[in-house]
Amino acid sequence: MAVSIDDVRVVARLARLEFSEKQEELLTNELTAVLEYMATLDEVDTEGIAPMTHVRAVAQGVRDDHVKAGIGTDDALRNAPDTYADYFRVPKVLGG
């Protein structure tokens, strides 16, 4: 599976990462090599084999609808790089 530099750019955009052109070329080669290696899976006949989405498919682990007190606004904002009053402050969202 050959990855093109345009593929790398589309994926970088999806992942919100930016690279120099040189890095993009390097990544193109690295991803191509890795994906070629992964293509070895094509050898495996998986007809009729269910995908293993979870290690254990038990229906455990739901919780009852009980409230536990949250951490409060001060703690919520404690790690925030920028705040305004009781809010997180981030660059203006344009469009949507």
Place this chain on the structure above:
Amino acid sequence: MYEAVIGLEVHCQLKTHSKAFSPDSTSYGARPNSCVDPVSLGHPGTLPVLNRRVIECALKLGLATRCRIARRSVMARKHYFYPDLPKGYQISQFREPICTGGFVDIGRRIRLTRIHIEEDAGKSLHDRDPHATLLDLNRCGVPLLEIVTEPDLRTAKEASVFLQKMRQLVRYLDISDGNMEEGSLRCDANVSVRKASSSGLGVKTEIKNMNSFRHVERAIDHEVARQIRVLEAGGTVTEQTRLFDAAERQTRQMRSKEQAHDYRYFPDPDLPPVEVTEGMRRAILLTLPELPDARRHRYEEDLGLPAYDAGVLVEERHIAEYFEATHAELVRVVRDADPAACAKVVSNLVMGDVMRALKENRGAAFALAPERLAELAHLRMAGKLSSTGAQELFARMSREDGSAAAVAARHRLLQVGDEEALRPVAAQVLRDHPKQVGQYARGKRTVLGFFIGQVMRRFDGSPDPRRVRELLLLMLDEKVS
């Protein structure tokens, strides 16, 4: 001629105490960023655990709309970057939703594609700070059901009716307060138009940001008109997302298909598949209330109520239940009761005094317990209360203790209906006014009103005027003949 083809995606916020995947509170209107915990903040290391009540809500709605319920459904991650989405993905369902199929009847059946569970994002405030967006993450993780219809709707009006039907249903099921203005019911529409004769589908656009039933109607109407204009001018509609601007009353482009998201869905490894056993399904089925359509049908057929009454009474579940409780009590206490007659008396009281009182003290409980309203209805049926008397008694009873009869007696609201009480008074009135009796004898029938007034006055206005009239006629005829 063109026709519109419309499908809706409805988001319904569920009425749970805690969030979909964490135990922090869902309360509305709290201090910003106070109803959060590390999970809903998306802090590193946190994990989601599904709230059992969310599954129950999904089952209620799924069963009420005759969906197929998946024995095993899968929570999936939907990825996109947005500041009020703290994890960089929304937990939702994709390939294996909990409910599929089903329908809602709006006069004809509107098919549902699916109903699935997901979590809400936070709130972005764009207009508080000119240079920045402010985030309140209280709403992060509040549970939602997304209801997706097939493109079965044909007009904006139908879309609005569907949505109102949906609102009524979720309120009946007590899974959401269905409030569009507060955002607990939200709606996106997929709209396309085609030649009325054609059966294919045109290119669709998606309209977002419609937060009232009126906006839904307006936005769709505008979008349909816009698409028709484009086609008439020889152009083509392009696939895109449009925002409804309520102030401008129009839709405007938000993003084109090229900018569409690649959500990279995959099953959430943190959440085991949701299993619904036959036992769970049956248990939920047993908790389902009688739904509005069935109830209205029963009111009309079994209780003989007019269609209008039935419609008004079933609109809200708590009112229908109040009506039924009162009616049952009345039927119990009235000897040889005619359920239909009882129904109409109670219906009149509920649609009148009861609903007026509810409206006046918004959100307050019913003014009278069903048993007390039934007492009042009983007096009314027995002819012991005039309609104005009933109204006054209702008001008095909502402020005072005591049975209906006791309160009515206290305030002399009872109509005196029996002849023994009326006859001596009427005789006295006739004796006191020989001149008028003479006029009557000479054929001046209008003096009857004068006599009725005199009798009523001596009883402080409480006797049933019809009875007084009948009795006076009888006595005058005896006298005159």
Place this chain on the structure above:
Amino acid sequence: MAPPTFADTRAALARGATTCEAVVDAFLQRIAAHKHLNAFVHVDADGALSAARQVDWQRAAGHAPPLAGLVLAVKDVLCVRDWPLSCGSRMLSGFRSLYDATAVARLKASGAILVGTTNCDEFAMGSSSESSWHGPVLNPRAEGYVPGGSSGGSAVAVAAGLCHAALGSDTGGSIRQPAALCGVVGLKPTYGRVSRYGLVAYASSLDCVGPLTHTVHDAAIVLDAMAGQDERDATSVPTRAPHVGQKWLHDACGLRLGVPEEFFGAGLDAGIQEAIKNVLDRLRAAGAHVRSVSLPHTRYGVAVYYILATAEASSNLGRFDGLRYGYRPEGHENMNLEELYARARSEGFGKEVKRRIMLGTYVLSAGYYDAYYAKAQRVRSLIRQDFDQAFEAVDVLVAPVTPVPGFRLGAMTRDPLQMYLSDTYTVTANLAGVPGLAVPAGVHENGFPIGIQILGQPFDEARLLQLGDLIVRLLGQ
């Protein structure tokens, strides 16, 4: 003098020969003297000493907690309330955790004294502990060589005697491989045995929290204290802790050992092969039945692992965007939202993390899901079936941990695929969700430690620990 094991400390405390405070103080001095190893990224000396005094008071009052005297380090991917959490990344600059990871909370509640957090590969992605923003970790047993990874700091902290035990995380071998390269014990429990709540996710369907210790006994004690279902982790399993207690083995009579032939092919170092053969000979002499078994899909493990792990990682790391916490790039005041996202993530994440995010994003993106992600999940099912079938014939599997006894600092960073392939022997246990224990199995002719790995059935940690302990004793280590 060799640093004490927890069993030593426990005995000394019982004799009244020492106090927790003195034990902690000694470890703090050793930590200071071994700064050059770069094993720790955060040391809370005051906190540790005050916790030690508290435990001493409890002991004096006759309420000694079960783990009184245990001095513990925690890999810097586990949350400790109010401590900095960096995951070896610039991305979490300045971040302090608001809560304790469940494993940490349980150990604290049992009386463990936390001294600090240990260095690791950035977001636990790596096999060498070189990719940390805080710089590489050095191997005290093999100068110029990597300590393994990603839990390299934890392995080194134990190997150099800087604590009794350290917590690590194992997604594709990140506990077992550094344990082997540093000559200590490392346990990757069954998936679901220990809560992942508070473990910063790398690949959620593979991540496990486990201990690194000097002795198998200590590993058992730490596991018992933190195992068990957690209402905050829906994938944790309601199975009781193994509680090996005093049930250690005298011999291997009746034990059925499987030797998976796929783990002994080309590429395996002769010295390691020899060491494992030696162990098997002794176990046979101690009464074990040893037979060859096959795990035919082992060769696909690395491909499956890197598809699934990077896909999950690309998702798990989406939350790190510099908006609500963590790194904000210089000049952010003048950036629009999209610029800030891209700059914060590009400067905040290191090279290997970005490579894996790119790979994971690619395999999940529209059009490739079925070819890569769904396909890999199907092969993952087959890998688990291999284990299920093998465990019908044998109780445990014995195998090497790594193909080579170590590699030099900087040797692998340029060729990612080569580095990924070195995980061949460890990734399949994570894919199948089974437990794996690495114990020291001798010394290579070049002087480096050699590790052996015992793989067992889900929730059969007790047997792995018993066998691991027996191997250590048979080898007279």
